[in-house]
Amino acid sequence: MGTPTPEVSALPFPASRGPSRPGGLDTELTSPVPGVYVLVVGGEVDTLTAPALGEALGALLEAEPTDAVAAVDLAGVGFLASSGLAVLIRAAHRAEAQGRALHLLGGSRAVTRPLEVTGSDQLFTLLPGLDELLARVDGDRPAGRVRRPD
Amino acid sequence: MGIEGPSGSVTKGRRRVSEVDPVGAGDGPGTVETPGSVVEVRTSASASLIPTIRAVASDLAARADFDLDAISDLRMAVDEACATLVDVAVPGSSLRCTFDVREELIRVHAEVDTGDAGTPVSTDTFGWRVLQTLADEVELEANGIGTVGIRLHKRADAAPR
Amino acid sequence: MSAADSEYGHLTPLLAEYAGLDKDDPRREALRDRLVTGFLPIAQHIARRFAHRGEPLDDLVQVATVGLINAVDRYSPDKGTDFFSFAVPTISGEVRRHFRDQGWSMRVPRRLKDMHVSINGAVSDLSQRLGRAPRPSEIAEQLGVPVAEVLEGLEASEAYRSSSLDEMLSSEQGSATVGELVGAADAELDRVDHRQALRPVLGELAERERTIVMLRFFGNMTQTQIAEQVGISQMHVSRLLAQTLDRLRSRLDPDTRTG
Numbered sequence: 186m187g188t189p190t191p192e193v194s195a196l197p198f199p200a201s202r203g204p205s206r207p208g209g210l211d212t213e214l215t216s217p218v219p220g221v222y223v224l225v226v227g228g229e230v231d232t233l234t235a236p237a238l239g240e241a242l243g244a245l246l247e248a249e250p251t252d253a254v255a256a257v258d259l260a261g262v263g264f265l266a267s268s269g270l271a272v273l274i275r276a277a278h279r280a281e282a283q284g285r286a287l288h289l290l291g292g293s294r295a296v297t298r299p300l301e302v303t304g305s306d307q308l309f310t311l312l313p314g315l316d317e318l319l320a321r322v323d324g325d326r327p328a329g330r331v332r333r334p335d
Numbered sequence: 336m337g338i339e340g341p342s343g344s345v346t347k348g349r350r351r352v353s354e355v356d357p358v359g360a361g362d363g364p365g366t367v368e369t370p371g372s373v374v375e376v377r378t379s380a381s382a383s384l385i386p387t388i389r390a391v392a393s394d395l396a397a398r399a400d401f402d403l404d405a406i407s408d409l410r411m412a413v414d415e416a417c418a419t420l421v422d423v424a425v426p427g428s429s430l431r432c433t434f435d436v437r438e439e440l441i442r443v444h445a446e447v448d449t450g451d452a453g454t455p456v457s458t459d460t461f462g463w464r465v466l467q468t469l470a471d472e473v474e475l476e477a478n479g480i481g482t483v484g485i486r487l488h489k490r491a492d493a494a495p496r
Numbered sequence: 497m498s499a500a501d502s503e504y505g506h507l508t509p510l511l512a513e514y515a516g517l518d519k520d521d522p523r524r525e526a527l528r529d530r531l532v533t534g535f536l537p538i539a540q541h542i543a544r545r546f547a548h549r550g551e552p553l554d555d556l557v558q559v560a561t562v563g564l565i566n567a568v569d570r571y572s573p574d575k576g577t578d579f580f581s582f583a584v585p586t587i588s589g590e591v592r593r594h595f596r597d598q599g600w601s602m603r604v605p606r607r608l609k610d611m612h613v614s615i616n617g618a619v620s621d622l623s624q625r626l627g628r629a630p631r632p633s634e635i636a637e638q639l640g641v642p643v644a645e646v647l648e649g650l651e652a653s654e655a656y657r658s659s660s661l662d663e664m665l666s667s668e669q670g671s672a673t674v675g676e677l678v679g680a681a682d683a684e685l686d687r688v689d690h691r692q693a694l695r696p697v698l699g700e701l702a703e704r705e706r707t708i709v710m711l712r713f714f715g716n717m718t719q720t721q722i723a724e725q726v727g728i729s730q731m732h733v734s735r736l737l738a739q740t741l742d743r744l745r746s747r748l749d750p751d752t753r754t755g
């Protein structure tokens with residue numbers, strides 16, 4: 186074993202805790218495996234909450250290293266307005282400028298429909314969930330750190 | 336009914352109020368069976384009350400047996416229209432939103448007071464383009480008498496995009 | 497040598513051995529049990545970190561144990577990461593997911609959760625068949641339930657994600673009976689509350705049966721959810737649970753119930 190760490194708290198989770206606003210949006214930046222950051226979002230993204238999502242996306246894309254795999258887990262999002270789409274699109278452009286893709290995980294119809302209707306789904310890598318993301322990370326990096334579940 | 340807000344109220348014609356309960360508490364038949372029902376929601380012109388209005392829109396569309404994409408589209412379109420209007424409303428005024436549930440169609444009219452020196456609504460925005468894509472028809476009503484409104488139609492079957 | 501090495505060092509060769517075993521090697525089950533038991537303190541440690549959030553510690557330990565089992569199953573030593581770096585996020589992820597699901601289960605009655613799962617299935621079937629999104633009436637027809645129940649289910653799944661509808665939903669008193677989908681075996685299993693005592697018995701079950709029991713007991717999933725996860729019908733899950741229960745019951749005489 187390389188460098189076992191007796192203190193569990195020293196291990197890489199959770200990366201940070203995002204802002205939690207009344208009015209229905211929770212965000213939490215997590216790192217399920219080394220080299221992968223997932224922003225977990227729950228609630229409704231509209232004109233009121235879009236700025237909070239924007240901040241959280243900023244933290245996701247600024248987390249070191251900036252070539253890590255970046256994903257937004259939208260499984261808990263029940264509504265996505267154009268204001269929310271706009272911050273996601275900005276984040277996608279920013280990720281692209283960093284030379285990486287922004288992955289969107291597990292959106293329900295409330296998320297996928299706005300993405301499709303506006304054609305902005307093309308800007309993201311859409312995946313059903315975390316397992317698919319980890320499988321993909323494993324496939325992309327031969328020396329990766331995660332193994333695809335059987 | 337649970338419509339919140341200092342000036343929130345729901346009024347409607349030709350149907351019992353319990354039939355528009357957004358949670359489907361289940362004492363009614365569960366579907367809108369009389370085309371021509373009108374539901375009016377009035378709230379403070381505040382962004383914090385828009386979730387309530389879009390919930391009503393979504394519920395009416397579901398009860399009118401809209402397909403799931405059309406329900407989703409209407410909810411988003413109503414949110415978009417209301418957010419646009421709340422932006423230009425006179426502080427402390429009200430947002431009036433009327434849903435006219437027809438056969439296979441819901442017509443929505445939303446309106447706010449803008450005062451004499453009303454701020455114009457810009458249609459050159461990402462939000463307005465999204466609204467145009469979501470609704471089957473959308474029209475800005477700026478008649479210059481201190482109010483501005485948005486009228487939109489949504490059909491029960493979402494057009495393939 | 498660190499504390500972790502001295503405490504868990506003897507398990508390292510076992511991890512390598514386990515990862516190298518064939519899927520249907522008869523030694524797999526016993527080896528997995530040894531690994532899970534050996535690393536259990538880690539799961540317990542992580543569970544305690546979440547204990548202040550209002551969930552019973554026992555439940556959290558069980559959820560963390562499921563995460564540990566996943567970690568043991570998925571870990572591959574030749575990837576160059578030590579087991580701890582891999583297991584800790586896996587376990588804490590499982591506990592986090594539990595909190596997310598728990599938020600849903602505390603707010604929404606179980607029959608609505610089952611309805612939600614049924615609706616999701618019907619929606620994907622119908623979307624494929626119709627080439628467009630279905631209407632509530634079409635979902636109702638497919639499931640053989642009143643439209644009102646579908647509307648209620650749709651509202652519930654929205655409310656799950658939307659805090660704005662929470663209050664509206666909490667005043668709701670439904671009358672639907674979709675929860676009856678959950679077979680009789682569930683009620684039986686619920687009565688077997690000595691989960692700790694079950695642990696050694698689980699080792700005797702075949703892989704799939706064990707997965708099903710784990711999901712039911714430790715993952716707290718409904719039969720419908722398990723059916724989805726394992727890829728068999730809900731009826732099949734119900735039968736397997738009933739059979740498994742019989743086998744477990746014959747093993748669980750009162751003297752062994754120390755949990």
